[in-house]
Amino acid sequence: MTDEVTGRFAFVARRVVSLVPLVLGILLLAMLLLSLAPGNPARNVTGPRASQGEVDKVAHQLGLDQPVWERYLHYVGKVSTGDLGTSLKTGQRVSGQIASQLPVTLSIAVLGVLIALVASVLLAIAAARRPDGIVDQAVRLIAVLGIGLPTFWVAIMAIRLIALPTGWFPVAGVGQGLLEHLRSYVLPAVVVGISTMAPMIRSLRATMIELYEAEFVLAARTLGFSGPSLVVGFQLRNAVPPLITVAAAQAGYALFGTVVVEVAFGLPGMGQGLATAASTQDFPLVQGYVIVFAVMIVLIYLFTDVINSIVDPRVRITA
Amino acid sequence: MPRNRLAAAALAAVLATTLVACGGGTSGSASNTPVQGGTLHVLRATPFEGFDLDKETLNSTLQISQSVIEPLIRVGEDGKSLAPGIAASWSYNKSNTALTIKINPDAKFSNGKPVTADDVAFSVDRWKAGPNYGASFAGIKSVQKVDDKTVILHLAAPDTSLVAFLSWAIAGVVPKDFGGQSAADYFKSPIGAGAFKVEKWSANGDVVLAKNPDYYQPGRPYVDKVVSSFASDPNSVTLQLRSGQADMADDVLPVTASTLPKGVAHAGPEHSAQVLVMNTKVPGLADVDVRRGIGYAINFDDITKGAFKGFGTAPTGALPTNLSNWAPPSVPYFTHDVEKAKSLLAGKAPKKLQLLYSNDATSSAEAQIVQDNLAEVGITVQIKSADRSTAFGAMASGNYQMMLFSYSAISPDASDPAWFAVATHTIFTGFPVGDAVRILTDYAATDSKQAKMKAITRLQDLWTNEAPFIALANTRLIEAINNNVHGAHVAPWGIYYFDTIWKK
Numbered sequence: 001m002t003d004e005v006t007g008r009f010a011f012v013a014r015r016v017v018s019l020v021p022l023v024l025g026i027l028l029l030a031m032l033l034l035s036l037a038p039g040n041p042a043r044n045v046t047g048p049r050a051s052q053g054e055v056d057k058v059a060h061q062l063g064l065d066q067p068v069w070e071r072y073l074h075y076v077g078k079v080s081t082g083d084l085g086t087s088l089k090t091g092q093r094v095s096g097q098i099a100s101q102l103p104v105t106l107s108i109a110v111l112g113v114l115i116a117l118v119a120s121v122l123l124a125i126a127a128a129r130r131p132d133g134i135v136d137q138a139v140r141l142i143a144v145l146g147i148g149l150p151t152f153w154v155a156i157m158a159i160r161l162i163a164l165p166t167g168w169f170p171v172a173g174v175g176q177g178l179l180e181h182l183r184s185y186v187l188p189a190v191v192v193g194i195s196t197m198a199p200m201i202r203s204l205r206a207t208m209i210e211l212y213e214a215e216f217v218l219a220a221r222t223l224g225f226s227g228p229s230l231v232v233g234f235q236l237r238n239a240v241p242p243l244i245t246v247a248a249a250q251a252g253y254a255l256f257g258t259v260v261v262e263v264a265f266g267l268p269g270m271g272q273g274l275a276t277a278a279s280t281q282d283f284p285l286v287q288g289y290v291i292v293f294a295v296m297i298v299l300i301y302l303f304t305d306v307i308n309s310i311v312d313p314r315v316r317i318t319a
Numbered sequence: 320m321p322r323n324r325l326a327a328a329a330l331a332a333v334l335a336t337t338l339v340a341c342g343g344g345t346s347g348s349a350s351n352t353p354v355q356g357g358t359l360h361v362l363r364a365t366p367f368e369g370f371d372l373d374k375e376t377l378n379s380t381l382q383i384s385q386s387v388i389e390p391l392i393r394v395g396e397d398g399k400s401l402a403p404g405i406a407a408s409w410s411y412n413k414s415n416t417a418l419t420i421k422i423n424p425d426a427k428f429s430n431g432k433p434v435t436a437d438d439v440a441f442s443v444d445r446w447k448a449g450p451n452y453g454a455s456f457a458g459i460k461s462v463q464k465v466d467d468k469t470v471i472l473h474l475a476a477p478d479t480s481l482v483a484f485l486s487w488a489i490a491g492v493v494p495k496d497f498g499g500q501s502a503a504d505y506f507k508s509p510i511g512a513g514a515f516k517v518e519k520w521s522a523n524g525d526v527v528l529a530k531n532p533d534y535y536q537p538g539r540p541y542v543d544k545v546v547s548s549f550a551s552d553p554n555s556v557t558l559q560l561r562s563g564q565a566d567m568a569d570d571v572l573p574v575t576a577s578t579l580p581k582g583v584a585h586a587g588p589e590h591s592a593q594v595l596v597m598n599t600k601v602p603g604l605a606d607v608d609v610r611r612g613i614g615y616a617i618n619f620d621d622i623t624k625g626a627f628k629g630f631g632t633a634p635t636g637a638l639p640t641n642l643s644n645w646a647p648p649s650v651p652y653f654t655h656d657v658e659k660a661k662s663l664l665a666g667k668a669p670k671k672l673q674l675l676y677s678n679d680a681t682s683s684a685e686a687q688i689v690q691d692n693l694a695e696v697g698i699t700v701q702i703k704s705a706d707r708s709t710a711f712g713a714m715a716s717g718n719y720q721m722m723l724f725s726y727s728a729i730s731p732d733a734s735d736p737a738w739f740a741v742a743t744h745t746i747f748t749g750f751p752v753g754d755a756v757r758i759l760t761d762y763a764a765t766d767s768k769q770a771k772m773k774a775i776t777r778l779q780d781l782w783t784n785e786a787p788f789i790a791l792a793n794t795r796l797i798e799a800i801n802n803n804v805h806g807a808h809v810a811p812w813g814i815y816y817f818d819t820i821w822k823k
Contacts, residue, residue, distance in 0.1 A: 037709070038705070038709050038712060038713055038718070039709040039711070039712025039713065039716075040712045040715065040716055043711075043712055043715045043716070044708055044711075044712065045374065046374075046451055047373070047374060047376050047452070048376065048451070048711070048715065048739075048742075048743050049451045049452060049454065049455075049739065049742040049743060050450040050451045051450075051454075054450035054451075057450070058450065087522070089368055089369065089374065089522070090368065090369035090371075090522050091369060091371060091503055091506060091507065092369070092507065092521070092522070097521065097522070100521060100524070101521075101523070101524075156554050156558075159554075159555075159558050160558070163558075163562070164558060164561065164562055167562075170564060171555070171558045171559050171562040171564050172548070172550065172555050172558070172559050172564065173525070173548050173564070263552050263555075264552055264554070264555060265555070266548060266549065266550050266552070266555050266559070268521060268523050268524030268525065268549070272523050272549075272551075273522075273523050276366045276522065276523050276551075279706045279707065279708050280366070280708050281708055281709075281712070
């Protein structure tokens, strides 16, 4: 095993370990904020007709009458054994609920970022060929629209203009079977792609234009490279590392952006689950979502660093 | 309310009413023969709360739950009567202190085991133990098993209201000892004697129910499956109904109803009471004249047209309407009378009040109208929105001044929502409940319809004279039903049975 590979493993291990205090910190912050929220989760659990005595009894049973730090320590103890608790309202296991929603959210987010990556590469290449030309202006307009148009509106338009008249995609929900699942995810993923691709287009376009004047590209041109071989082999290859960093940030955004998309498309994902759990003050569920989202975001950045070190020889990661 | 806003509201109301079929909540032609098979796709506006009966509060949850864990008694198709179900018949003794129930001999749980008196006795104990609904069944002193198919509920005091409460979804019949499971495990995957059994469920996702082949009603249910999907976004509701992806949608907002194809939105009779609750513990609102003055300041026409788009009428009392034994107050209920309001408020009106409401389009419009109305009598109202749960939490803990709320029945008896108001300390206003409890006890003690209606009038008078809350409108709940769906008999409070529905 080379030193480089060993160093990379050590780096990954160190980052995974550093994930623990980070997630614990985020969890503490989330629990503090939840404890400051108005309302009474125990009342939500027991119902409107219950007497105050019954509500207090349930609050005690659920540990909701304990100070935040005590609840935090108790919860961390449980999480360390893999137990994320049970939903206050439905009694279902939090881990089970999140596990059933995770594939929906991940599918939309991953497909959305892939769509955004492909579209941004194609559009940025087209735009960078003639800076300030018609195509470039059009691509810049697309990027501005991608940032400016509300995701919710784009989702409704996609349903009204594509799903409804053509019948190619379901208007909402997830169908049965793999093919139906994929069919259900296409439009939501396109919407996530549209809402996340703008920064990628802008970043890649700028880098491509800058690289066009770079010495190594000029040298390649004098050596006879032109067209796709020049663009892909020299410009794009060197423009990829900054694109990966931007794409990672957008992937994080896409994860949270799925909240809106899931509501618009009626998809039972984590975004919609988190929104409902927060609105019903289902603390164990909210805490479970916070942990899973935090871990996913940290893993995205870890993955990005590793990929960057592979595609860009100048980047060295060591423990 | 500014004139242009009122004009727009009136136009919206006219448009909405022309788009809506007023079928009294019933769809389909009675002459058509039901067709077996198919899947019924229903959209629910709220998350599913699970099958733990005592924790169920939302209509969509109650509806799903009762189709799996069916209660003893059903609500009649007219939405105003009770009908036999698992209880084939019932009768009170002369003093109304014992209720004999005969169990339908064909009633079976979805695992094929018959429903017995032991199951009913166990179920009653469960209902009584519930922190939320338990008090409603506390009057059942004991359950006597006469034979396998007969029980007698012995009551602590005469209670003719009880039969209505036995039709509540939360009074579902569960197998004795949960069939050997723990309560938690049972409610995760319950076995009931309802028309459907649970295939899968989640709070935010689909609840999938499959036909129970052992259901006691011959030929029912008609559809093979029911899929209830959570659709919190009104746009999505419209689009799913238009595309045919959904067959029905529960609890449709008035603004959504006007976007649906002709004949799809079915408004039930006026029922749900939209109320302005006032915290009587707040110094400014402790004075009955102030509360009554606020009542006379409300422009009820603005509320019904502006906020409810014509899907409601001005209130004629404090209680939800279109219920068995409902009666109006003997004193006139509040009407828009600014001069009377000003004279009641003179020298006592608080300068500023805060109005809390849950952040949906209807409540927002209602809050703005109340704000405008109270400004006319010199009260500045600061309106504050919160999500439903937070707003409810603030109200339940008494941490509010005024709040918009709605309450309705879950069975066809006028005492049902009245007991809800009492159980919630007259909907969390802190108003003393002693008089109301005495009136409702008198109501429960008699089996005379006339005497029951007299009791309801006394209660209406109490809540009109003391005004712990002001009813703003009696609204019509809207159910969206696509034209291929038949046999949906929606009760005034918005709940119906899946087993009577069939699709063409």
